[in-house]
Amino acid sequence: MKRMWAPRVCHSVHGHPLWRIFIKPCAAVPIVTVRYASRGPAKRFTDHKDVDHIRNIGISAHIDSGKTTLTERVLFYTGRIAEMHEVKGKDNVGATMDSMELERQRGITIQSAATYTLWRDCNINIIDTPGHVDFTVEVERALRVLDGAVLVLCGVGGVQSQTLTVNRQMKRYSVPCLAFINKLDRMGANPYRVLHQMRTKLNHNAAFVNLPIGKESNLQGIIDILDEKALYFDGTFGETVREDEIPGDMRQEAAERRQELLEAISNVDDKLGEMFLEEKKPSVQELKEAIRRVTLKRQFTPVFVGSALKNKGVQPLLDGVIDYLPKPHEVDNFAFLHKEGDENERLRMNPERSNHNPFVSLAFKLEAGRFGQLTYVRVYQGMLRKGESIYNTRTHQKVRVPRLARLHANNMEDVEEVYSGDICALFGVDCASGDTFVTDPKLHLSMESIFVPDPVISMSITPKKEAVEQFSKAIHRFTKEDPTFRVEYDPDSKELIASGMGELHLEIYSQRMEREYNCPVTLGKPKVAFRESLAAPVEFDFLHKKQSGGAGQFGRVIGILEPLPPEKNTTIEFQDDTVGTNVPKQFVPAIEKGFRMMAEKGLLSGHKISGVRFHLLDGAHHIVDSNEIAFISAAQGAVRQAYDYGAWQILEPIMFVEVTVPEENQGTVIGNLTKRSGVITATEGAEGWGTVCAEVPLNKMFGFATELRSSTQGKGEFSMEYSRYAPVSPDVQEEVISRYHEALGVSEEKKKKKN
Template sequence: MKIYSSEQIRNVALLGHGGSGKTTLAEAVAKVAGIIKRQGKVEEGNTISDFDKEEMKRGFSINTTCIPIEWQDCKINLLDTPGYFDFMGEAKEATRVADSAIIVVSGKSGVEVGTEKAWEYAEEMDIPKMVFVTDMDDDQASLKNVLEQLREIFGKSIAPFQVPIRDGEHFVGFVNVVKMQGRKFVKDHVEQCDIPDDMNEALEPVREMILEAVAESDETLMEKYFEGEEFTLDEIQTALHNGVIDGSIVPVLCGSGIQNIGVQVLLNSIVKYLPAPKEEHTSVMGVNPDNDKEIEVICDKNEPMSALVFKTIVDPYIGRLSLFRVYSGILKADSSYMNVNKDTSERISHIYVLRGKEQIEVKEIRAGDIGAVAKLNKTSTGDTLCDSSRPVKLKGINFPESLACRAIFPNKKGEEEKISSGLHKLIEEDPTIKVVMDSENHQELLYGVGGQHFDVISSKLEAKFKVTMDLRKPKVPFRETIKKKIKIQGKHKKQSGGHGQYGDVHIEFEPSGDRETPYVFETKIVGGSVPKNYFPAVDKGLQESVLSGVLAGYPVVGVKATLVDGSYHPVDSSEMAFKMATKVAFKKGIIEAAPVLLEPIVSVKVTVPDSYMGDIIGDLNKRRGRVLGMNPIKGKQEILAEVPQSEMYGYSTDLRSMTGGRGIFTLKFERYDEAPMEVQEKVIEDRNNEQ
């Protein structure tokens, strides 16, 4: 493949709702660009983008795929992303390295929640947007309805560059509003045609809106507009290009991915209106890892090399591939670069341009372009590779927090190691997966984005690493404490020939008021009834005792233990004897000191559109939650609440269901509170049944 300079490159993320037609559009683009002779179909599992076995099996995208297209002496790196929310981490990877986004909307379904999310991802990264309304070959499709929805949700920046021409109910062409020329579809290409007379009424407001946008971009053009002078085509296109880059104009194009309609116009518009890396990001800011000072990273082939690894592919057969974008300089084969995140050096042997699963070897990748390198064993997603002459750390990827949790159970004994190894490799590919060992409850916890995410993880584990697991509801880390003050004697006495064992302690147990600390130990011994050299043994006895409470065997917290009296034997007493006596006192004392179970309470922030407020608050109340307040945030409401952790299982799925995917939430551990009696009884019963 030809090496392209920064000015000739367009890095474009394809975003949109799941099933809106992104992969089909990418396939149509590949066909128009001459990469493939026959257009594949998602349902047949033969598209360039969806080459992973899981994608072919399920019929939707799971991974972000790069498809480089050569068009009009430009290279367009098309990043086809998943639309389903469980795989939003992949979309975040793409938007991090893209310079613009094309948001795909179905002309039949209109604006969906995934469209709104796609817009949010592009806004988060502050990249220009273009909308492509697909499925226009369907008689049920309506560009008018889609435009109304787009304007209502996203505002006046929405600018249709095309108006459909219909013959009866059929979509047969469009008017290019910028050039004011008709285009008619003839088989697999577009021919110029006259604008139908009955379309003037529909065209006039659209044309006027574009001319106003052009006028607002420049004072000279504004004067020309008020004086009634016509703009030249070059003036219009330059102004629109600048408007797209600053976000004041979001072009809307239409066509059909399945019928390959309007795709050529889309490619022309990408080259004409969307930014090149050098234009949009003449520089980005990095950080010097040695002193945390900001460094300007300029998109120029003559600068020192710096690149961000934005995706990792781990395959048992083809090995490990790291996808990267070069932000400055030239990344060359047979070179060594510094990984500033790991403070190590990586050797680059072969460099590839990936087109789906196809690997095209190249000698170098220049500033602004995207490539891949094999076998970087120390480099992970989000790491920066750079020239050692100028160490710089680029901003990483803001992945969504993984809040859905399951406990891992191997289906076969002895496969724990295999599961752990397989999951570790999947984490390299997908940083939204987390594995945490909960030693307290003897369970390994898997964190993901949602139920569909867990299904894919399990399926990949079986397909790639030949191991299966069962995912269940995790145990909740309860605690035990006491509510009363009690004084108790603990005695350990044993005689078995020779030296015996003797330890005797009188301990006061009471609530300490600090539930973050297991216990506080004090001594108030008068007259040396217990020698000081045995105090550490009493402390050790308490330390071991608080690991398991008397109600259900959960760790004990918030206890103050004061050694007030006792006795010893000059020959038979020992540290072991006093430790055992303390354990006896603890067990007897805690039972008499009104023991209770404590449950973990988490603070929850739920962000939803206003219309879902009532449902969310009602649901949190059902979960024994306490709503603390609400804050308006960017046109939505943030609900603050405290909820028992045990009631939050499955919340990510439930919230998505309640809000159609529009709600997001975060949670963090807050404190331990006494559980209601019915909860305590149920937990104690379940714990007893386990034993």
């Protein structure tokens, strides 16, 4: 007869067990232990003075890889929330971190959301970021202020287009990461293929620290390769983690993967490498310390596995966050100290959690709250108390902090003080994203800035007449919160033009205007953000001379307008190589200003000039008539002259498109992409599904979603992200130019009629 184990609950708080032991019934039965405690009551933030007990992490991934579901499990297992809800739950509640109504309806994350929780006596600040490339600035500014990250990969989809983008962003800010291969309960899940893609596509030195027991619908648990134990997730929600021996049929694979892990770490860690060469077997603690060392240097990526939806593998991942991701003092954060007449000095922030160091923080996200502007702040040095005054180093304004709060999605919890390493919120502080705050007005510091990509798509936006005032408020708020969303007036078409990162981006903001401001808007046909650039260098020699009685204007500029290399074709440069006094140095900034003013609107199609360098070689001035206005006009005339004699071309944004479809539809999709002037870069097939990667002009991608749905009976899905700018085909260039001249002709006729 099988003997049952009886749990004995010890040390309960309000009826919640904190830990359990199991009574062994007889010596013949193998010992099974519980590794993790059952959930206790909801835990609040613990005020640690020790920076070793802080972790700041972000959860990033491709669209629909399970980031928000994973965050929901993390909050549940750490006791932060009492019950879990799904992203598209049947109870219509939605995930905790998707607090916006639109997010819950669409089942996507639109805004990054911050929270905090407690695990193994460590405070973990978490930011859940969007997966859609349209909201990439949310990921960008989150990674800017975080110390580590969890890169979530779909067990079926593997490394996808947005995974590549997130990986580049982590590299830009040198953010160490763990990988979590999610959705191993789904049909066609293959963690080994995903690991291979991490090594080949992302160039990660990665290896498993967990292995799945079973796969797809038979996913039972995971194997901890380091401790050489099998972990099973018992209870209604997998809250009790039971340790057992590794199943017999997986012992050989577990041993092989452990050896692979040792080799991967030994290749980049000297200490473990010596032990490996001497054939010494490292202890579990030595191995964990080695993993931590190389993970912090971004030389190795530990790979965890599981299924967040099925409540498997989340607790070991939380252990990995504590064991392998950096503490705030293990990350080098720098600020620039501004000195008059000297170059800026680069200072390393001191992350010690005390009030001995001057307070320095960075505002990385703005949001309109119920009590005015809500400013998300990362504290890099010192401490701040409620009621103290802080200074904005950009505007030099002093402001009192009436309220400090920690964030939990859309809920606030007031605190009296915050220290280095904390992420918190300030109320009623007027500032911009990227501003630096200090408590010492003599400290002219600024933290390193956040990278903001340029918009790639534009649409005309028209509010209803009766909602113009509300529209103005909405535009002011949204453009301040999101630097990739811009609204400008086009004097040629007499329309307001909204620009953003994609159709979804602009559509979301139009819906938010209607929901949050009762301001319905009409979006026009999408317009691509073309650019104008030179195909070959062209010389200029332009004299601006104006005499009409009294002081006149005189300015002459000589030089070359030359194209920049393809990797710089979204920027413009100014280079001054003048010698002598023909062009006095005080007028050089005016020449640069004139060039940059002309670059705002090219003469070929009305789009911005980019990929061009204004190379100033010589010129002339008049001792009386030369002034800044004269040289601004001379520079503008030089650009016009270059249009008359130079070979100009129009550039268009090329998008990296990834399409996942059933294998039987793969040929049709390749044909559709080719028809849209796409260049197929890769194709893959596995488990009845095919993935097609291509580079396609954004101008040709409108309507592709509808076409894909109809050709695959709704089974196909795609994602696209900005790749680069490239010259358009001659027929497209001719069409864009003729459309611009038609619009100019119409506006000229309107002017004549008015006159």
